[in-house]
Amino acid sequence: MEKMILLWSFDALLGITLVWLAWLTLSRDLFKSIVLFITFGLVLALTWVRLEAPDVALAEAAIGAGITGALLLGALARLESTPADGSDPAREKASLETVVPPGGTTPRQAQRRDRNVE
Amino acid sequence: MTTAFFYALTGIALFILGLYALIIQLHLLRKILAINVMGSGVFLLLIALATRTQSTPDPVPQAMVITGIVVAVSATALALVLMRRLLDAGGKAKLPEEKTD
Amino acid sequence: MGAGLAYAVLKLPAEAPGLSKTVADNIDMSGVDNPVTAVVVNFRGYDTLLEMAVLLLALLVVWSLGSEPQRRELAPGEVLVYLTGLLVPLLILVAGYLLWVGAVAPGGAFQAGSVLAAAGLLLVLSGWRFGARFSGLSLRITVVGGLAVFVLAGLAMMLHGGRFLEYPIAYAGALILVIEAAATLSIGLILVALFLGGRPSPDQSPGSRPESRAEK
Amino acid sequence: MDEFYLGMAVMLLLTLVGGLWRVMRGPTPADRMLAAQLFGTTAVACVLLLSQVFERVALLDVALVFALLAAVTSVAFVRRVLNDEEAGHGDN
Helix, strand or coil: CHHHHHHHHHHHHHHHHHHHHHHHHCCCCHHHHHHHHHHHHHHHHHHHHHCCCHHHHHHHHHHHHHHHHHHHHHHHHHHHCCCCCCCCHHHHCHHHCCCCCCCCCCHHHHHHHHHHHC | CCHHHHHHHHHHHHHHHHHHHHHHCCEHHHHHHHHHHHHHHHHHHHHHHHCCCCCCCCHHHHHHHHHHHHHHHHHHHHHHHHHHHHHHCCCCCECCCCCCC | CHHHHHHHHHCCCCCCCCCHHHHHHHHHHHCCCCHHHHHHHHHCHHHHHHHHHHHHHHHHHHHHCCECCCCCCCCCCHHHHHHHHHHHHHHHHHHHHHHHHCCCCCCCHHHHHHHHHHHHHHHHHCCCCCCCCCCCHHHHHHHHHHHHHHHHHHHHHHHCCCCCCCCCHHHHHHHHHHHHHHHHHHHHHHHHHHHHCCECCCCCCCCCCHHHHHHC | CHHHHHHHHHHHHHHHHHHHHHHHHCCCHHHHHHHHHHHHHHHHHHHHHHHHHCCCCCHHHHHHHHHHHHHHHHHHHHHHHHHHHHHHHCCC
8 A cells, every 4th residue: 555655645746746847948048947957857767667567668778768868968069169250269279289180099099199299 | 557557658769759840841952850869759669668677677678779969970971971962963952842940 | 639638548548458368378489588688689570670761861961961960079088988998898798788688688689789888888988999900891780780670580490381471480589689699789789870970971071090901 | 665765766866956046047067058058967866865775786777877978068178069169169
């Protein structure tokens, strides 16, 4: 009996949190939206666990919590690095940065080359 | 009301919320998020209705949702690349009606 | 509209057997013990086959939109180099485990593929790109591999007198493992390539090493 | 014992909802991102509790994937958002 009540309160809390998170995600400024969407994915994976779908929970944990977040953050960074006047602020600091060519360098190689340049 | 119906109704709520946001939000990134929320609502509805069995849940909707999740993420990636192309081509990421946000 | 949907859902019977009994009855014929994997690769193989095609199509569209944007990445710091060195092998290990365990317990090609993609994402974020050695034919072969092995397996079954995507019980387990392994590699690579957001272009960059270009 | 585990899971969900306050208020992006990272830890604990309640060992794998994948998001945040901010309008 107590277990039923607890299970129900868990369900209710999970459902309300999901809808609330979705609402917040779609109504805040962009960075907040993305953080809230990552949280939404986490809570959704918990819901799959609750609904006895561990296969789906695995997929959601890998994609919803990891890959979608990285994708969205990358896109946001891209959006914000292009201001309205068209100049690219990242370019002005180029001398201090290591340009990684798409020629395939591992982090270690990149670092080593960095030192050589210094 | 059983657990399955509670979660199914939650899924419908998510779908409606996402659809509403998809229509009224003008920023493209937020439209992409709205589509993802809509998709999650559909997945939740499917998985919830799959638990209406006596023993183990129905595996067929689960398999469909797994493929659906992967398709959703690839579609999101494609949409984000399209958005970036639009930006690079001199367009804005926001549809023109809005002033600022 | 919401009310209409809610009404429609509430009119559904509170208990429906669904297909879980059918799947449970036929699980012995599928070659695996996990019902979800059986449905994904065997009973509803068409869905998964077309799903791989959709992934490939998304990648094709992204690549057709142009080459990947040139980013100026800061050189990774000590912490990131250490974290990548620690996490990437672990993620690859977990991907392999999920692929293997998918036959009997939750796991399978899609889960393993996304974990593999996470490992690739970590590498990309710390400055790694598809090298000249890998961005040509071998990359394309791996990306198409998942779909190709799936179709070839189906066609081989047709030659043996069966129907498309209908596996004989004796080889079903091994076949599913081969198909899933190819699919895992493809899914992981496709997701990483989608994250890069464009066709890899080693030839255009000024910094690409000449010796690796010569090897192509 | 199941009641205890379920009660703890409900508590963890409540702390997650409480943590949302930091996401909404957090003055810097890093604050918001850290809060989201903390949710990942909460989710791992929650999944582990549920695996006991439902007696499914397979859920341990879900917790494992959760724990590993949370790192990817934070790396993406640091490398993309923070780095670009420094490169964009930082003085050093």
